[in-house]
Amino acid sequence: MMIVMKPGATGKEIQAVIDRVQSVGARTHISAGDEVTVIGAIGDREHVARLELEGAAGVDRVVPILKPYKLASSQFRHGGRSVIDIAGRKIGGGSFAMIAGPCTVESREQTLEIARIVRDAGATLFRGGAYKPRTSPYAFQGLGQEGLRMLAEAKAQTGLPIVTELMDLRDLDAVLEVADVIQIGARSMQNYSLLTEVGRSGRPALLKRGLSSTLEELLMAAEYILKEGNGAVMLCERGIRTFETAYRFTLDLMAIPVLKELSHLPVIVDPSHAAGRRDLVLPLSLAAAAAGADGIIVEVHPQPEEAICDGAQALPTSEFADYMDRVQAAADVAGKALRTAA
Ligand code: PEP
Ligand code: MN
Numbered sequence: 001m002m003i004v005m006k007p008g009a010t011g012k013e014i015q016a017v018i019d020r021v022q023s024v025g026a027r028t029h030i031s032a033g034d035e036v037t038v039i040g041a042i043g044d045r046e047h048v049a050r051l052e053l054e055g056a057a058g059v060d061r062v063v064p065i066l067k068p069y070k071l072a073s074s075q076f077r078h079g080g081r082s083v084i085d086i087a088g089r090k091i092g093g094g095s096f097a098m099i100a101g102p103c104t105v106e107s108r109e110q111t112l113e114i115a116r117i118v119r120d121a122g123a124t125l126f127r128g129g130a131y132k133p134r135t136s137p138y139a140f141q142g143l144g145q146e147g148l149r150m151l152a153e154a155k156a157q158t159g160l161p162i163v164t165e166l167m168d169l170r171d172l173d174a175v176l177e178v179a180d181v182i183q184i185g186a187r188s189m190q191n192y193s194l195l196t197e198v199g200r201s202g203r204p205a206l207l208k209r210g211l212s213s214t215l216e217e218l219l220m221a222a223e224y225i226l227k228e229g230n231g232a233v234m235l236c237e238r239g240i241r242t243f244e245t246a247y248r249f250t251l252d253l254m255a256i257p258v259l260k261e262l263s264h265l266p267v268i269v270d271p272s273h274a275a276g277r278r279d280l281v282l283p284l285s286l287a288a289a290a291a292g293a294d295g296i297i298v299e300v301h302p303q304p305e306e307a308i309c310d311g312a313q314a315l316p317t318s319e320f321a322d323y324m325d326r327v328q329a330a331a332d333v334a335g336k337a338l339r340t341a342a
Contacts, residue, residue: 001049018030071231072220103129120321163297211240276313299314
C-alpha cells in the first residue's frame with residue numbers, strides 16, 4: 001500500500017501517518033520527493049486498510065501496490081527512477097556506466113595493469129572476482145582475501161570504485177572492506193539469507209539474474225535487499241538458459257525495457273557471460289546501450305588466451321578504448337552519457 005501525501009503536508013501529519021501504519025505492525029518506507037512525500041506501507045494489507053488513512057490529515061490518496069514485489073516496483077517510486085551514487089559516480093538516470101575488469105583477480109600486476117587501462121579509457125567502475133562461483137569444484141576458485149587486497153590497491157591507485165562478488169556470508173566483512181558494490185552472482189540470486197545480509201550491510205548491490213530465473217523472480221530477489229532499507233540495488237541481465245546451444249546463454253534484451261517498466265531500479269547488462277564468446281560482446285553491448293540499459297559490465301584481459309577463467313569472452317585490453325567509443329555512440333542513441341574519467 002502506498003500513502004501519497006498532499007503537496008504541503010506537514011512533518012507532523014506525515015509522522016502521524018507513519019505512527020499509525022507502524023501501530024498495526026507494518027513497516028514504512030518513506031520517499032520524500034520535491035513536492036510530495038509517499039509512504040510505503042509494507043505488511044498485512046487488511047490491517048493497513050482498516051486504518052482508513054484516506055481520511056487522515058494531509059493524505060491525498062491511498063494506492064494499493066498490485067505486484068508481489070513492492071519496494072522494487074515502479075509504482076512505489078511513482079514513476080521516478082532510482083539513481084545510485086557510487087563514490088560520486090551516478091548509476092541510472094541520464095548516465096551510462098561502464099564496469100570493466102578481469103573475470104578473476106589473478107595477480108597484483110595483472111590487476112593494477114587492467115585497472116589503469118580501463119580507468120584511462122574512461123570506465124566508471126572496476127570489476128574483478130576474488131571469490132569465483134565455478135561450475136567445477138576442481139577449477140580455480142579465486143584468490144580470496146589476497147585478491148581483495150589487490151583490488152584495494154587497484155582502487156587506491158586508480159580511484160576506481162570496486163565491484164566484487166560475495167558468495168558466502170562468512171566473507172561479508174572482508175568484502176565490505178573493499179567493495180563499493182557487492183556483486184551477487186547469478187547462482188546466488190536466490191540465496192535469500194545472503195540477500196538479506198547484503199541488504200542489512202547497506203552497501204550498493206549488483207544483483208545478477210539467475211540462469212533460469214524470470215524477471216519476477218529477479219525482482220523478488222531485489223525485494224529481499226530493499227526490504228532491509230538498502231535502496232541501492234542494480235539489476236543485471238546476464239543471459240538465460242534457453243534451448244539454443246550455439247552460444248553460452250541467450251541475452252534477454254527484452255528484459256531491459258520490461259524491467260524498466262516494472263521497476264525503478266537501474267538495469268545493467270553483462271554481454272560477456274551471456275555470450276561466452278568475445279566476438280559477440282560488441283554487438284550485444286551496442287544493442288544493450290541502444291535499448292536503454294543504464295550500463296554494461298564487461299570482462300577484459302591483457303592476454304585473454306592466458307586468462308585463468310573466461311578468457312574466451314574477455315576483450316583484449318588493447319581494444320578497450322575503441323570499444324568504449326563504440327558503446328558511447330550507442331548510448332547516445334538512448335540519450336545517455338558514458339561517464340569519462342576526470
Ligand atoms: C562473473 O561476473 O564473473 C560471473 C561469474 O557472473 P555470473 O554470476 O553472471 O555467471
Ligand atoms: Mn567471468
